[in-house]
Structure formats: structure tokens, C-alpha cells
Amino acid sequence: MEDDEGPEYGKADFVLLDQVTMEDFMKNLQLRFEKGRIYTYIGEVLVSVNPYQPLPLYGPEAIAKYQGRELYERPPHLYAVANAAYKAMKQRARDTCIVISGESGAGKTEASKHMMQYIAAVTNPSQRAEVQRVKDVLLKSTCVLEAFGNARTNRNHNSSRFGKYMDINFDFKGDPIGGHIHSYLLEKSRVLKQHVGERNFHAFYQLLRGSTDQELSALHLERNPALYNFTRQGAGLSMGPHNALDSDEGSYRAVTDAMRLIGFSAEEVESVHRILAAILHLGNIEFVETEHNGQQKGGLAVVEESLVAHVAELTATPQDLVLRSLLARTVASGGRELIEKGHSVAEASYARDAFAKAVYQRLFEWVVDKINSIMAAKDRDPRRDGKDTVIGVLDIYGFEVLSINSFEQFCINYCNEKLQQLFIQLVLKQEQEEYEREGIAWQSVEYFNNAAIVELVERPHRGILAVLDEACSTAGPITDHIFLQTLDTHHRHHPHYTSRQLCPTDKTMEFGRDFRIKHYAGDVTYSADGFIDKNRDSLFQDIKRLLYNSADPTLRAMWPDGQQDITEVTKRPLTAGTLFKNSMVALVENLASKCL
Ligand code: ADP
Ligand code: MG
Numbered sequence: 001m002e003d004d005e006g007p008e009y010g011k012a013d014f015v016l017l018d019q020v021t022m023e024d025f026m027k028n029l030q031l032r033f034e035k036g037r038i039y040t041y042i043g044e045v046l047v048s049v050n051p052y053q054p055l056p057l058y059g060p061e062a063i064a065k066y067q068g069r070e071l072y073e074r075p076p077h078l079y080a081v082a083n084a085a086y087k088a089m090k091q092r093a094r095d096t097c098i099v100i101s102g103e104s105g106a107g108k109t110e111a112s113k114h115m116m117q118y119i120a121a122v123t124n125p126s127q128r129a130e131v132q133r134v135k136d137v138l139l140k141s142t143c144v145l146e147a148f149g150n151a152r153t154n155r156n157h158n159s160s161r162f163g164k165y166m167d168i169n170f171d172f173k174g175d176p177i178g179g180h181i182h183s184y185l186l187e188k189s190r191v192l193k194q195h196v197g198e199r200n201f202h203a204f205y206q207l208l209r210g211s212t213d214q215e216l217s218a219l220h221l222e223r224n225p226a227l228y229n230f231t232r233q234g235a236g237l238s239m240g241p242h243n244a245l246d247s248d249e250g251s252y253r254a255v256t257d258a259m260r261l262i263g264f265s266a267e268e269v270e271s272v273h274r275i276l277a278a279i280l281h282l283g284n285i286e287f288v289e290t291e292h293n294g295q296q297k298g299g300l301a302v303v304e305e306s307l308v309a310h311v312a313e314l315t316a317t318p319q320d321l322v323l324r325s326l327l328a329r330t331v332a333s334g335g336r337e338l339i340e341k342g343h344s345v346a347e348a349s350y351a352r353d354a355f356a357k358a359v360y361q362r363l364f365e366w367v368v369d370k371i372n373s374i375m376a377a378k379d380r381d382p383r384r385d386g387k388d389t390v391i392g393v394l395d396i397y398g399f400e401v402l403s404i405n406s407f408e409q410f411c412i413n414y415c416n417e418k419l420q421q422l423f424i425q426l427v428l429k430q431e432q433e434e435y436e437r438e439g440i441a442w443q444s445v446e447y448f449n450n451a452a453i454v455e456l457v458e459r460p461h462r463g464i465l466a467v468l469d470e471a472c473s474t475a476g477p478i479t480d481h482i483f484l485q486t487l488d489t490h491h492r493h494h495p496h497y498t499s500r501q502l503c504p505t506d507k508t509m510e511f512g513r514d515f516r517i518k519h520y521a522g523d524v525t526y527s528a529d530g531f532i533d534k535n536r537d538s539l540f541q542d543i544k545r546l547l548y549n550s551a552d553p554t555l556r557a558m559w560p561d562g563q564q565d566i567t568e569v570t571k572r573p574l575t576a577g578t579l580f581k582n583s584m585v586a587l588v589e590n591l592a593s594k595c596l
Contacts, residue, residue, distance in 0.1 A: 036055060069083065079115075082118040090174040095391070099591060100395050116168075123170075134176050134178055136261070151194070167392050192283070228280045239251060262374055271555060274552070279360055328542075351543070397416075424447065471486065548562025
């Protein structure tokens with residue numbers, strides 16, 4: 001060990017602790033932290049403490065210190081982990097992966113960026129243009145993804161509101177030749193509403209604060225975010241606490257430049273801006289019931305028609321159709337006859353919100369797909385036999401407990417249970433097996449296995465997601481309340497599940513609304529309010545058709561499913577919860593295949 005890791009810095013590896021108690025663990029962590037040592041190993045696992053201030057730990061000099069070294073040759077560092085993954089990949093021609101976990105604000109995304117920077121810095125000694133291009137896109141795409149997928153929360157000014165798994169493909173020389181980003185469950189409810197002290201996605205404020213006056217007037221926007229329902233809550237909040245680089249104005253230019261540099265066309269960037277503007281206008285649309293006049297039944301109208309005109313212009317769709325898709329929906333009655341069914345104020349508001357959320361989600365997914373199409377590995381060397389090797393980096397939302405926890409937190413925390421399962425399987429089991437193999441006296445370590453919690457969520461038929469899907473597919477007025485009652489019936493004896501109904505004396509839960517899961521990382525009380533809606537995640541086919549028929553090719557490309565006619569839409573689409581579960585199962589399988 002180097003002299004810059006002397007005994008005064010505590011133990012650089014928790015494995016070296018004389019006795020493993022929580023107290024000793026924390027003491028060692030604190031001692032190291034106070035001396036600027038934010039990283040500590042537990043064997044091959046790196047523990048990181050967020051310093052919340054710039055430390056002189058990164059950059060070319062530091063990278064050079066770690067390049068080509070063994071894991072324990074230098075003080076614990078992200079670079080050492082990235083280096084180990086890279087070496088394993090290169091020497092053994094095996095896929096590897098790096099999993100980053102931790103609660104929101106712990107420093108996961110920053111860590112992933114440092115590791116990407118390390119990999120970019122140590123590869124491509126031959127400076128091949130294609131390799132350089134791939135590295136540029138890998139590094140530059142981050143700020144674009146963050147503009148559309150990150151937001152200020154009370155935990156983190158730049159919190160990722162989506163999960164990210166990134167594969168980097170390497171050729172036989174160990175140079176990056178491509179990459180692929182997989183995104184998971186964007187928290188799209190944020191488009192509509194944010195908690196006090198939080199903001200909508202950065203992109204909206206960047207557009208309002210960074211556009212020129214001409215650009216704004218072409219979008220029919222004014223500069224002040226307080227004028228729009230979707231951005232009012234966060235209007236007084238800045239993007240970050242640090243400096244001008246964190247400003248929405250500066251970021252707008254940086255993001256727009258990065259998009260152009262990566263390979264988005266000027267037309268595409270303009271389309272993106274128009275789509276963001278359309279969402280802001282949508283958010284201001286309100287509905288009124290029109291007077292009964294004589295014999296005629298009262299109808300529904302929008303308060304401000306000009307907003308509908310703006311949405312129509314910005315989405316390149318006919319104004320009368322935009323209006324119609326907000327005020328009514330087409331339903332197939334009996335055979336193939338189509339009738340128009342007018343909305344109530346509540347239904348119209350629901351349709352408007354679903355419209356706004358869906359447009360934003362498709363936009364985000366399109367941005368990710370676009371980056372992927374640019375990064376896709378090409379120009380493969382024909383002399384190469386065998387496949388490319390891959391390093392995967394997972395930066396996914398950490399365990400989250402808010403004052404009110406909804407469907408999104410439920411999904412996020414389920415994801416963390418899945419990763420914990422993987423972690424248990426990989427690290428703990430592997431170590432025990434190794435000790436047994438080598439015949440070392442080994443006291444089996446008791447660890448908490450969270451399999452029962454994963455089962456509680458994902459088990460077929462009775463698991464929470466299955467019960468929720470059942471509630472969503474039942475015709476008639478199934479309420480969140482009934483969903484909760486069904487959960488209570490199925491899980492009343494489950495050690496990790498409770499609710500006020502089952503535990504009437506526990507006043508921290510509300511009757512008929514809350515249930516609690518004892519997660520491995522702590523207890524979380526969820527409000528069942530809105531679970532059914534968020535899981536069903538329905539959008540009227542009229543709106544999909546409207547956008548599919550847009551004259552804007554970029555927007556149109558985001559809505560291939562709008563091609564279908566209402567009478568052709570027979571299959572019930574998979575619910576948000578089931579889609580998420582499927583993506584988590586696939587993710588864990590993929591990670592396990594790279595680690596085992
Ligand atoms: P997470 O992705 O885990 O939610 P982030 O990676 O976004 O958290 O980190 C939150 C904030 O903490 C960052 O915006 C930054 O201000 C600070 N931070 C994180 N890691 C570091 C680091 N290594 N050095 C200095 N500040 C950091
Ligand atoms: Mg993050």
C-alpha cells in the first residue's frame with residue numbers, strides 16, 4: 001500500500017477491520033471521510049461517501065495513477081474499479097458490468113460519469129476516428145439525457161428521474177466501437193406536478209430561460225416559468241447551487257450544441273423545442289361546461305381557444321382535431337360503428353394530462369433511441385472472430401422514501417430489491433463458495449435474504465403487481481380502495497406487509513389508503529391513491545392517431561402505434577407495472593450473465 005494510505009487514514013478495506021460492528025464500520029468511514037478519503041473497499045466492492053464539494057481526486061493525473069495497476073495497488077477509487085472491469089474484459093475477452101446502487105443523491109450518476117471518463121481516457125491509443133467519435137458521443141450524450149431525464153428534487157438538484165443501463169462495446173483491441181443506453185421507467189408524472197421545493201424536468205426551464213426572444217415568440221411562449229401550470233412550482237428555483245455552469249440559460253446552449261454535435265439534425269432539435277412548448281401550452285388548457293341551451297344538452301369547451309391553436313401549430317396537427325381529441329373520444333359501439341362520446345370536465349382534464357405525459361415520455365424515449373442509433377457499433381473489423389465484448393454500467397434510481405410514496409416509489413424500491421437479490425447471489429454466495437472450495441475455515445455469515453419481499457411484489461396471481469393488474473383489467477368502478485382491500489386479504493400474514501386495516505393502532509398509516517412494505521432498506525408506507533390509474537396508464541387512441549398524423553416527421557416517428565384505428569385496437573396493452581417488472585427481470589438476467 002502506498003504511503004498516502006497510511007494507518008492514519010483508517011482501513012482502506014473494511015475486510016481489514018479487527019471486528020465488524022456497525023460502530024466500527026461507521027467510525028472507519030468517518031475517519032477516512034474527514035481526511036478526504038471518500039472511497040473504501042469491502043473486498044471488490046467500492047463504498048463511496050458523497051462529499052458534496054469538489055475534491056481533487058479526478059482528472060488526467062489521477063487517471064494515470066490507476067491505469068494498468070492492480071485493484072489494491074493504489075488507494076480505493078472509482079478509477080480502480082473501472083480499470084479492473086476494463087482489464088477483465090480485455091484480458092479474458094469477457095463481458096463485465098459495474099453496478100452502482102445507493103439512495104437518491106448518493107452520487108451514483110457522478111460516479112458513472114467518472115468511470116466513463118476513465119474508460120474514454122485509457123482507450124484508443126491509435127486515435128482511430130471512429131473510436132474517437134464513439135467516445136465523444138458517449139461523453140456528450142450525458143448532458144442531453146440529463147436535460148430531459150433529470151430534475152431538481154429535495155434530495156438532489158440534479159436527480160435522475162429514470163434508470164440507465166449503458167453498454168459500451170469494445171473491439172478485440174479493447175477500443176470502444178459503440179454503445180447502447182437502456183432507459184427504465186421515466187417518472188413522467190413529474191411533467192404535471194412537482195412537490196414543493198422541486199422542479200419539472202430541466203428541459204422546460206432551459207427552453208424558457210435559454211431561448212432567444214425570437215425563438216420564444218415563435219413558440220408563443222414567454223420567458224417566465226411561473227406563467228405555466230407545469231413549471232410554476234419550480235419557477236423560483238435554479239437548476240443547481242454551484243455556478244453559472246448550472247444555470248438553465250447556459251445549459252440550454254450546451255444541450256442544444258451537444259445535440260447538434262452528436263448528430264441530431266437542426267430540424268430535429270427544432271421539433272424537440274416545439275414539442276416542449278406544446279406541452280407547456282397543453283398544461284394551461286382548462287375546460288368549462290357550456291350552458292344548457294333550450295332543449296340541447298350542455299357540452300364542453302376550452303376556456304382559451306388560442307392555446308389549442310398553439311398546440312396544433314407546434315405539433316403540426318389540425319386545430320379542430322386537437323380540440324376534438326381533448327373534448328371527446330371515439331368509441332366503437334356494438335359492431336364496427338364508431339360514435340363520438342363527449343368528455344366531462346374531469347375526463348377532459350384527465351385526457352389532457354395523459355396527453356402531456358405521453359408526449360413527454362415519447363420525446364424522452366426518442367432522444368434515447370436517437371443517441372443509440374448514432375452510437376450503434378458499426379464498421380466491425382471483418383478479421384475479427386467471435387463477438388464484441390461489453391462493459392455494462394448500471395446507474396439506476398436508488399431506494400426512495402418520500403413523505404407520500406406512490407406507484408413510482410413502489411417501482412423504484414422494487415427495483416432496488418431486485419438488485420439486492422442479485423447482489424446477495426453474486427457477492428455473498430460467491431464468497432462463501434470460494435471459501436468452501438479452498439477449504440478455509442469459514443463461519444457461514446448470516447445475511448438477510450430479501451427474496452420474500454421480491455416475491456411479495458412480483459409473484460404471479462397474488463403478488464402486489466398481479467393484484468394491481470387484476471384491478472386494472474376489471475370492468476366497472478374498481479377503486480384504489482378495493483385494490484388495497486384485496487392486498488390486505490392476500491397478505492395479511494406476510495411478514496413484510498401491513499396496512500392500517502391490519503394494524504389499526506398504527507396511526508402512521510391512513511385507513512383505507514396506505515399500506516406498508518418492510519423493505520430490506522427500511523419501511524416504506526405507500527399511498528394506494530392513484531395506483532390503478534398510473535398502472536393502467538391509458539391514453540385515448542384519438543390522441544395517438546392525432547400525433548401519428550402530424551406533419552412533423554420527428555413527432556410522427558414517435559407515434560407508430562397511432563396508425564391503428566380504434567376498431568383494430570383489441571388487445572389490452574401491458575400495464576406500466578408489468579412492463580416495468582419485465583424490464584427488471586431482463587435487466588437482472590443480463591447483469592447476472594455478465595457477473596457470474
Ligand atoms: P445520484 O445519482 O446518486 O442520485 P448524483 O450522482 O446526481 O446522485 O449526485 C448528487 C450531487 O452530489 C451531485 O450533483 C454533486 O453535487 C454531488 N456529488 C456526487 N458525487 C460527487 C463527487 N464525487 N464529488 C463531489 N460532489 C459529488
Ligand atoms: Mg442519478
